[in-house]
Amino acid sequence: MRQAGRSLPEYRKLREGVPMLEACARPDMIVEITLQPVRRYNVDAAIFFSDIMVPLKAIGVDLDIKPGVGPVVAEPIRDLAATRRLRGLEPDDVPYVTEAIRELVRELGSRPLIGFAGGPFTLASYLIEGGPSRHHEHTKALMYGAPEVWTELMRRLSAITLEFLRVQIAAGASAVQLFDSWVGALSAEDYRANVLPYSSWIFAQLAEFDVPRIHFGVGTGELLGLLSEAGADVVGVDWRVPLDQAARRVRPHTALQGNLDPAVLFAPWSVVAERTDDVLARAKAAEGHVFNLGHGVLPTTDPAVLERLVEYVHTQTAN
Ligand code: CP3
Numbered sequence: 001m002r003q004a005g006r007s008l009p010e011y012r013k014l015r016e017g018v019p020m021l022e023a024c025a026r027p028d029m030i031v032e033i034t035l036q037p038v039r040r041y042n043v044d045a046a047i048f049f050s051d052i053m054v055p056l057k058a059i060g061v062d063l064d065i066k067p068g069v070g071p072v073v074a075e076p077i078r079d080l081a082a083t084r085r086l087r088g089l090e091p092d093d094v095p096y097v098t099e100a101i102r103e104l105v106r107e108l109g110s111r112p113l114i115g116f117a118g119g120p121f122t123l124a125s126y127l128i129e130g131g132p133s134r135h136h137e138h139t140k141a142l143m144y145g146a147p148e149v150w151t152e153l154m155r156r157l158s159a160i161t162l163e164f165l166r167v168q169i170a171a172g173a174s175a176v177q178l179f180d181s182w183v184g185a186l187s188a189e190d191y192r193a194n195v196l197p198y199s200s201w202i203f204a205q206l207a208e209f210d211v212p213r214i215h216f217g218v219g220t221g222e223l224l225g226l227l228s229e230a231g232a233d234v235v236g237v238d239w240r241v242p243l244d245q246a247a248r249r250v251r252p253h254t255a256l257q258g259n260l261d262p263a264v265l266f267a268p269w270s271v272v273a274e275r276t277d278d279v280l281a282r283a284k285a286a287e288g289h290v291f292n293l294g295h296g297v298l299p300t301t302d303p304a305v306l307e308r309l310v311e312y313v314h315t316q317t318a319n
Contacts, residue, residue: 005033005036005037005049006297006299007297007298007299007300007301007302007303007306008036008037008040008303009303010036010040011033011036014029014032014033014036015033019064019065020051020065020067021051021053021054021057021063021064021065023049024049024050024051024054024096025054025096026096027096027099027100027103029049030048030049030050030096030097030100030104031100031103031104031107033049034046034047034048034049034100034104034113035104035107035108038108038111040303040306040307041303041306041307041310042307042310042311042314043310044111044112045111045112045113045114045175046104046108046111046112046113046114047113047114047116047177048100048101048104048113048114048115048116048168048173050097050116051065051071052071052116052117052118052122052123052179052181053065053071053118053123053126054094054097054164055089055093055094055117055160055161055163055164056086056123056127056160058089058093058094059086059087059088059089059093059160060087061073061086061127062074062075063126069131069132070126070131070132071126071131071132072130072131073126073127073130073131074130075130076127076128076129076130076138077127077128077153078128078138078142078149079146079149080148080149080152083149083152083153083156084152086153086156086157086160088156088159088160088163089159089160089163089164089167090163091163091166091167091170094164094167097164097167097168097171098167098170098171101113101115101168101171101172101173102171102172104172105171105172105173112174112175113172113173113174113175114173114174114175114176114177114214115165115168115169115173115175115176115177116165116168116176116177116178116179117161117164117165117168117176117177117178117179118161118178118179118180118181119161119178119179119180119181119183119195119199119215119217120154120157120158120161120180120195120198120199120202121139121180121182121183121186121194121195122179122180122181122182122183122217123157123160123161124139124150124153124154124157125139125182125185127153127157128142128153133182135185136182136185140185143190143194150194154194154195154197154198155198157198158198158199158201158202161178161202162201162202162205162206165178165202165206166209169206169209169211173211174211175211175212175213175214176206176211176212176213176214177213177214177215177216177236178199178202178203178213178214178215178216178232179216179217180195180199180215180216180217180227181216181217181218182217182218183195183217183220183223183227184217184218184219184220184221184223185219186223187222188222188223188225188226191223191226192226196226196229196230199215199227199230199231200229200230200231202230203215203230203231203232204231206231207231212233212234213231213232213233213234214232214233214234214235214236214257214290215227215228215230215232215234215235215236216235216236216257217236218238218295219238219240220237220238221240221241221246221249224237224241224246224249224250225249225250225251227250228249228250228251228254229251232254233254233255234254234255234256234257234288234290235250235254235255235256235257236256236257236258236259236292237256237257237258237259237294238258238259238294238295239258239259239260239261239262239264239293239294239295240294241259242259242278242282243256243258243259243279243282243283243285243286243289244282244283244284244285244286246258246259246286247285247286247287248285252287253287254287255286255287255288255289255290256283256286256288256289256290257289257290257291257292258279258290258291258292258293258294259279259292259293259294260275260276260279260291260292260293260294260309261275261293261294262293262294262295262296262297262298262301263298265293265297265298265301265302265305265306265309266298266301269305269308272305272308272309272312273312276309276312276313276316277316279291280313280316280317291313291317
């Protein structure tokens with residue numbers, strides 16, 4: 001999840017004076033930052049250090065990732081002309097991704113590396129709003145009011161996302177996650193009509209590769225069935241829906257990922273342990289489970305608690 005490393009002093013030290021997008025374009029930094037949480041926490045998989053905005057930056061969109069704010073786009077995209085200026089992504093646009101992943105796969109040995117990309121709705125929201133948004137009002141205005149622009153934007157973003165994932169798979173990533181983090185802002189009907197066709201297309205194109213595909217969004221209790229219908233092998237669940245209920249909402253043979261509330265890590269350890277036991281117990285109703293938090297690690301999380309949590313999950317799940 002986003003910011004797993006941000007709670008670490010060694011991460012903050014390495015990033016001192018290096019802007020986020022610059023760090024994402026330097027293979028040495030990508031490799032080191034990806035490995036830091038693996039070393040510290042002994043997690044079972046590494047998540048590639050990058051950001052969902054990296055491929056958009058790589059094709060020339062003027063954007064920045066501001067600390068404490070998130071992605072900010074200089075000229076929001078709200079018409080057909082601006083949409084058509086979004087060109088396709090080529091592997092040569094992100095040579096640092098290929099280089100870093102090859103190196104990481106060597107260093108990680110048998111430990112899997114999870115690659116990722118942003119989902120089409122979430123990328124569209126940043127581009128249309130120009131930055132983080134609570135209500136996604138410009139995005140919805142365009143989706144409802146200018147369907148031809150919406151369709152063109154979703155097609156282009158889906159192709160960019162697919163290519164970004166392909167580059168990562170080609171370099172050796174062993175699983176991929178599609179983060180359509182903000183789709184929870186949509187009703188099931190709107191999701192089905194305006195986003196599902198594009199996510200389905202991305203997952204269908206990925207089917208030719210032998211890698212598990214994970215699909216995640218925040219606040220998606222009402223959309224879990226549709227997120228699995230898009231074609232994912234694993235659906236990520238935030239903390240709002242217990243995993244046994246989530247298991248009934250997804251298609252058969254779909255595994256679940258999640259879903260400890262990241263804020264619970266601030267409670268006394270006895271509560272953390274109790275909630276973790278609850279997640280693990282409810283996950284038995286699912287056809288496969290990847291233990292995780294329900295969203296990103298909060299930056300002020302105590303690394304010692306995360307360390308203890310990973311150790312605890314390992315003990316509780318050891319056969
Ligand atoms: O923990 C990791 O290193 C995993 C790599 C990762 C990052 N971004 C690095 C990052 C991943 C998987 C992401 C995905 C991402 N980026 C998502 C989808 C996942 C999710 O959390 O829902 C989204 C929505 C973004 C966009 C984005 N980038 C936001 C909203 C922010 C937070 C801004 C802030 O400071 O609060 C970022 C910045 C970002 N991406 C950071 C990291 C480690 C923090 C930047 C910093 O340390 O300066």
